[in-house]
Amino acid sequence: MIRRRPFTSLFLLLLLALLGWVWHERVNLQAFPDIIAAYTAKEYCSCRYVANNPAAYCLGYVKQYLPTSAFNDNPLRSEVTASGLGRTHTARWLGERQGCRLNP
Amino acid sequence: MVKGLLCAVLLLITINGHAETWPDQEWAKGTPLTGAALDALDAYAFAPRDDATRQGIRTDALLVIRDGKVIYERYAAPTSASTPHLTWSVSKSLMACVLGVAYGDNRFKLSDPVARFYPPMKQHPTVTMADLLHWASGLDWQEDYEFAPLKSSVVAMLYTRGRADMAEFAANSDTFSAPGRAFRYSSGDSNLLSAALKGMLGHKAYMSYPWDALFTPLGIRNATWETDADETFVASSYAYLTARDLARVGLLMARDGRWKDQQLLPRDWVAFNRQAFDNYKAGQDEATPGGHWWLNQGTPRPWPDAPADTFAALGHWGQALYVMPEQRLVIVRYGDDRDGSYRHNELLKRVLAAVQP
Numbered sequence: 001m002i003r004r005r006p007f008t009s010l011f012l013l014l015l016l017a018l019l020g021w022v023w024h025e026r027v028n029l030q031a032f033p034d035i036i037a038a039y040t041a042k043e044y045c046s047c048r049y050v051a052n053n054p055a056a057y058c059l060g061y062v063k064q065y066l067p068t069s070a071f072n073d074n075p076l077r078s079e080v081t082a083s084g085l086g087r088t089h090t091a092r093w094l095g096e097r098q099g100c101r102l103n104p
Numbered sequence: 105m106v107k108g109l110l111c112a113v114l115l116l117i118t119i120n121g122h123a124e125t126w127p128d129q130e131w132a133k134g135t136p137l138t139g140a141a142l143d144a145l146d147a148y149a150f151a152p153r154d155d156a157t158r159q160g161i162r163t164d165a166l167l168v169i170r171d172g173k174v175i176y177e178r179y180a181a182p183t184s185a186s187t188p189h190l191t192w193s194v195s196k197s198l199m200a201c202v203l204g205v206a207y208g209d210n211r212f213k214l215s216d217p218v219a220r221f222y223p224p225m226k227q228h229p230t231v232t233m234a235d236l237l238h239w240a241s242g243l244d245w246q247e248d249y250e251f252a253p254l255k256s257s258v259v260a261m262l263y264t265r266g267r268a269d270m271a272e273f274a275a276n277s278d279t280f281s282a283p284g285r286a287f288r289y290s291s292g293d294s295n296l297l298s299a300a301l302k303g304m305l306g307h308k309a310y311m312s313y314p315w316d317a318l319f320t321p322l323g324i325r326n327a328t329w330e331t332d333a334d335e336t337f338v339a340s341s342y343a344y345l346t347a348r349d350l351a352r353v354g355l356l357m358a359r360d361g362r363w364k365d366q367q368l369l370p371r372d373w374v375a376f377n378r379q380a381f382d383n384y385k386a387g388q389d390e391a392t393p394g395g396h397w398w399l400n401q402g403t404p405r406p407w408p409d410a411p412a413d414t415f416a417a418l419g420h421w422g423q424a425l426y427v428m429p430e431q432r433l434v435i436v437r438y439g440d441d442r443d444g445s446y447r448h449n450e451l452l453k454r455v456l457a458a459v460q461p
Contacts, residue, residue, distance in 0.1 A: 034264045050328050051344060060155060098330060102263070104268060104333055
């Protein structure tokens with residue numbers, strides 16, 4: 001089999017290795033897509049409402065190599081929502097001392 | 105009578121001659137730095153900023169205090185003197201100060217098992233408060249922020265799986281070493297300290313403790329310290345202070361834990377902060393860990409151009425509070441360095457050159 005179909009064999013072997021890795025890292029992989037939306041919502045919220053920086057500056061400050069697909073800053077509620085990689089997260093400013101926190 | 109009066113006048117002069125300067129509502133101003141060395145400092149810290157590539161040294165704030173007086177202060181917009189700037193891991197050393205007050209109140213001993221104050225640590229019953237303060241819990245933690253986001257414990261803790269209860273997330277880690285044997289820098293260890301403090305004080309007292317114990321006595325009025333959903337202060341990452349307020353903590357540390365006539369942190373606590381962790385191996389990190397502070401100790405010294413008694417609180421993207429007790433200097437540097445080109449040693453060298461009379 002290996003000698004007759006070297007490329008197919010190699011492909012199957014790599015696929016097996018990949019599946020093994022995916023299984024091994026399943027917890028991390030499942031959480032991974034949340035990072036960009038959660039990071040953007042939380043750090044923008046703090047940049048804007050804790051450090052009181054201008055909105056345009058905070059947008060640049062939270063920019064990462066992964067893009068966000070949607071973003072909303074609601075100044076009336078001091079609430080920031082960001083989406084990316086199919087996940088959406090919201091952070092809210094709670095007060096002077098406690099600053100911002102991601103919603104559960 | 106005349107002799108007595110003379111004595112009193114002499115005494116007054118002597119007292120004033122040795123009077124220490126402390127910040128009141130505002131910092132006193134000293135003689136501002138000038139000259140070529142100052143230009144060299146400015147050129148290094150405040151090089152032209154490129155917001156498109158975000159490369160290079162990007163200082164947001166630089167504040168130098170000597171003898172309790174401001175001798176240099178500069179900001180890069182939008183950061184200003186009134187901006188409570190994110191300190192990232194400088195927060196860890198702030199938590200060490202808060203814990204120092206609790207230590208002075210006999211709330212805990214360094215040899216106490218953390219599990220006594222924080223039951224989820226019963227999984228690791230022999231980890232002590234000193235082990236956490238040395239970042240030597242032995243818990244298997246991956247600190248990398250940006251280069252290994254999939255495996256990063258700290259990213260998972262702050263933004264995904266751990267964010268609801270960061271201390272519990274850390275307590276649920278596996279171990280890689282016996283406690284106290286090996287250094288491994290861990291934001292998890294710092295948040296376990298925060299949860300242990302909550303256990304000592306109870307939830308209500310804990311929620312105002314950083315202000316009651318540290319910020320208010322130091323005259324810090326604009327501090328924010330964010331919490332996780334379990335209302336535990338994110339001691340690893342999320343304290344916000346103005347540069348001027350962070351410098352107050354620096355002055356407290358420069359003067360051995362004393363604020364005016366009050367010994368806020370016990371002297372032996374500060375000595376513990378400033379004593380290198382025995383089992384640290386040179387080169388494991390950018391400076392030598394003490395008790396939740398970074399020390400300029402070891403061979404070679406991490407910052408060879410700074411005096412050996414220099415110690416610091418350091419945070420992600422270039423946040424730093426440097427303390428040089430012998431030089432009577434406190435330096436706050438906030439930044440937004442995205443490429444790691446900033447060098448502590450270079451900044452300290454240029455500050456020291458600029459302050460020499």
